[in-house]
Amino acid sequence: MAPTGHESHRRSHRESYYERTDERHYKPTPHAQGAWSPDEQHFGPVSGLLAHVLDRHVAERPGPGLALARISYDILGRIAFEECEVTVETIRPGRTIELLEAVLRIGDRPVVRARAWLLASLDTTAVADSPFERIPHPDTLAPWTMGDTWGGGYIASLDARRVPSHRKGRTAAWISSTVDLVADEPRSELASYLTLVDTANGIAVQQDPTAWMFPNVDLTIHLHRTPRGPWTGLDTSVTFGPSGQGVTSSVLHDVHGPVGHAEQILTVRPIPGT
Known part of the structure; x- marks a missing residue:
């Protein structure tokens, strides 16, 4: 991960998703509250x-800077709204290619594992290209109140702008948040961007979330360049299969164009009593 884009000042007066309690432990604030249940953490802040x-x-x-090329998260169980511990381990060290793993635990139980591939950066501007078109700039879109569909403190913390869509399971949206990740700690543009990618599963719903559950059990993000700026752009399609599985697929953007892709596997099931 390239250590660039960090804000240089501390902002203790600002809201945050987490408060650090010691070197490895973090306490969630109400802004990290989940959309499916008020006593769970939303995976967006957890991923961030x-x-x-x-x-x-x-x-x-020390050493040369490496850029994040892929980060994959596996959600191993319910993410309770409780203090959590995060540890980091180097799985495959290297000067040009490296694999890191971060594990989030609640109590003694691992709840989320994240593996990140880091690659050396070099100048490939001469051949840089993508076949994906840009989505409309957020300044051209009206604000969208996600709280009309979803509850929870995390959703309430977002500034969302959505491209109108006439097809279930298909839309594009921009997501931004002024809430810091960890109180009194500078955040990188990259970590702030990644915090908002999980929101993709809530912007192009296939079915009413009061009748159907479709939480994701993973999130995999591939980046062909490091995103910049405060907006996370999601050009998203959601597919439900006939046997209880679904997939949320997104082309990721910043305001300068496409930056990568994200995939989420869903477990689709009716809510009991509906």
Whole structure:
């Protein structure tokens, strides 16, 4: 992860998703509250916290800067709204290619594992290209109140702008948040961006979430360049299969164009009593 884009000042007066309680432990604030249940953490802030810890781990080491190329999260169980511990381990060290793993635990139980591939950066501007078109700039879109569909403190913390869509399971949206990841700690643009990617599963719903559940059990993000700026752009399609599985697929953007892709596997089931 490239240790660039960090804000240089501390902002103790600002709201945050987490408060650090010691070197490895973090307490969620109400802004991290989940959309499916008020006593769970939303995976968006959780994914951002893991990226933040990985980012700081890389920034504190000597040696050449490496850029995040892929981060994959596996959700191993319910993410209770409780204090959590995050640890980092180097799985495959290297000067040009490296694999790191961060684990989030609640109590003694691992709840989320994140693995990040870091690659050396070099100048390939001459051949840089993508076949994906840009999505409309957020300044051209009206604000969208996600709280009309979803509850929870995390959703309430977002500024969302959505491209109108006439097809279930298909839309594009921009997501931003002024809430810090960890109180009194500078955040990188990359960690802030990654915090918002999980929101993709809530912007192009196939079915009413009061009648159907479709939480994701993973999130995998591939980046062909490091995103910049405060907006996370999601050009998203959601597919439900006939046997209880679904997939949320997104082309990721910043305001300068496409930056990568994200995939989420869903477990689809009716809510009991509906």
